Amino acid sequence: MKTPILFLFLLSGFIAQQVSAQDDLMKMALENTDSTKSKIISTFKTTKLISAQTNETVHKRTLDFRIGHLFGNVGEESNGGYHTLYGLDASNDIRISFEYGITDRLTVGVSRCKRLENLEGLVKYRIFEQTTDNKMPLAVTVFANSAISTVENRENAVYPKTVDRLSYTLQLILARKFSSHFSFELLPTLVHRNYVFDANDNNDILALGAGGRLKITRSTSLVADYFYNFDPLRKPNNGYWYNPLGIGFEIETGGHVFTIMFTNAVGILENDFIPNTTDTWSKAGFKFSFNISRNFRL
Amino acid sequence: MKTISKFLTIILVLAGPATNAQNIFVCTGGEITFFSHSTVEDIDATSKSMNSILNIATGEIVYVVPMTSFKFKKALMQEHFNDKYVESDKYQNASYKGKISEKIDYKTDGEHDITSAGTLNLHNVDKEHTEKGKLIIKDGIISIQSEFKVAVKDHKIAIPRLLADNIGDSVKVTFTAKYAPYKKDK
Numbered sequence: 078m079k080t081p082i083l084f085l086f087l088l089s090g091f092i093a094q095q096v097s098a099q100d101d102l103m104k105m106a107l108e109n110t111d112s113t114k115s116k117i118i119s120t121f122k123t124t125k126l127i128s129a130q131t132n133e134t135v136h137k138r139t140l141d142f143r144i145g146h147l148f149g150n151v152g153e154e155s156n157g158g159y160h161t162l163y164g165l166d167a168s169n170d171i172r173i174s175f176e177y178g179i180t181d182r183l184t185v186g187v188s189r190c191k192r193l194e195n196l197e198g199l200v201k202y203r204i205f206e207q208t209t210d211n212k213m214p215l216a217v218t219v220f221a222n223s224a225i226s227t228v229e230n231r232e233n234a235v236y237p238k239t240v241d242r243l244s245y246t247l248q249l250i251l252a253r254k255f256s257s258h259f260s261f262e263l264l265p266t267l268v269h270r271n272y273v274f275d276a277n278d279n280n281d282i283l284a285l286g287a288g289g290r291l292k293i294t295r296s297t298s299l300v301a302d303y304f305y306n307f308d309p310l311r312k313p314n315n316g317y318w319y320n321p322l323g324i325g326f327e328i329e330t331g332g333h334v335f336t337i338m339f340t341n342a343v344g345i346l347e348n349d350f351i352p353n354t355t356d357t358w359s360k361a362g363f364k365f366s367f368n369i370s371r372n373f374r375l
Numbered sequence: 376m377k378t379i380s381k382f383l384t385i386i387l388v389l390a391g392p393a394t395n396a397q398n399i400f401v402c403t404g405g406e407i408t409f410f411s412h413s414t415v416e417d418i419d420a421t422s423k424s425m426n427s428i429l430n431i432a433t434g435e436i437v438y439v440v441p442m443t444s445f446k447f448k449k450a451l452m453q454e455h456f457n458d459k460y461v462e463s464d465k466y467q468n469a470s471y472k473g474k475i476s477e478k479i480d481y482k483t484d485g486e487h488d489i490t491s492a493g494t495l496n497l498h499n500v501d502k503e504h505t506e507k508g509k510l511i512i513k514d515g516i517i518s519i520q521s522e523f524k525v526a527v528k529d530h531k532i533a534i535p536r537l538l539a540d541n542i543g544d545s546v547k548v549t550f551t552a553k554y555a556p557y558k559k560d561k
Binding site: 098099100102103105106107109110115116117118119136137139181209257295296330331332372374 | 399401403424426427428430435436437438439440441443444449450451454455457458459462463464465467468470472473474533535537538541
């Protein structure tokens with residue numbers, strides 16, 4: 078009868094001894110600390126990779142001013158070559174955009190693209206964020222835009238009504254940061270065009286984008302993205318349309334992100350490059366391109 | 376047997392106060408701020424998630440603060456802090472293990488100047504620190520305040536040359552921790 082009591086006394090003495098050492102105090106302190114529940118940050122460095130959006134949104138009360146420039150095709154076969162200094166004399170597309178973070182999750186923006194004279198309004202919302210404890214293994218962001226093409230009507234290219242000039246993109250961005258060096262994303266995308274000039278063409282186009290970032294140093298990364306088109310007319314080897322593929326190099330300095338890249342995409346806007354890319358890497362139909370992003374805190 | 380058990384009980388009761396859980400005081404949600412001054416900009420961030428445990432019998436004290444709990448005024452700065460400088464995904468916490476050298480009567484109210492010698496672990500690099508602070512006992516509640524400097528270089532936190540003007544070489548850290556007796560059932 079006495080032995081269990083003795084045992085308990087010894088045990089309690091033992092437990093008390095345990096918490097006296099610094100390391101055990103540290104263990105106790107760590108138990109109270111929930112640093113494991115935090116959200117994963119910086120899956121990507123900025124809101125776009127090359128052509129693809131990322132799951133990142135603009136921080137609250139911050140304005141992201143972006144300039145995207147897409148030069149002409151590099152190869153002679155694709156109207157580039159020596160006389161355009163391998164595309165540098167041509168500018169296929171220029172996009173200037175202002176994106177503003179209303180909250181850390183909600184971004185709204187406007188942009189102008191040179192190609193098709195598109196004026197775009199966009200909204201982006203972070204639905205889920207990846208967590209360090211992997212209870213939420215993915216970051217999920219939704220992106221939507223609508224754009225109006227203000228080009229003049231020409232022969233074979235007449236929009237019957239003003240609403241015909243509108244096009245839309247709806248995109249889900251599923252991203253995961255696998256390690257501090259590697260992030261990957263998938264982007265199921267629907268592009269809807271109110272009007273298409275060719276009666277055989279489809280108004281709705283479904284595509285799946287994929288993109289990744291491989292960090293090289295603390296401030297530089299290799300980036301790449303690709304869009305696979307599910308549209309029956311745009312299946313591989315159709316001989317006219319191609320899937321856009323871009324590879325690039327990203328440099329981040331405090332407040333700026335520069336991306337220099339090569340891509341066969343014809344435009345910068347989803348509503349344009351997903352249905353309209355007719356250049357191919359195999360005929361040197363890729364272009365030099367760059368993006369500059371500057372963040373201003375308002 | 377009876378004698379031995381009595382003897383041991385007495386020993387344990389006598390030895391108890393030195394090592395007993397009663398001597399453990401816990402602080403959760405302490406406030407810690409760091410401040411860096413440079414000619415270009417001032418950077419400051421605050422966390423209200425610092426945990427600390429104090430053993431009043433031995434003077435041993437530990438602190439833990441999750442790096443991602445530091446809130447900055449500029450969100451982009453917070454992102455860079457975690458992603459590029461302290462690498463919060465790899466090294467989640469900053470911690471300190473030390474020992475208060477002064478003998479303090481914790482049963483009576485009062486203010487004491489204290490010195491703690493120990494090790495600061497930040498960015499997974501240890502650095503010895505002997506720092507001064509103030510310990511206040513009022514109505515059974517212990518609180519500790521301190522201010523000290525941490526050199527960014529000591530913890531292998533590299534700042535790119537381009538941004539060297541924006542971030543000060545040393546960072547001033549201040550904190551306040553309030554302690555309550557440890558409750559086992561928590």
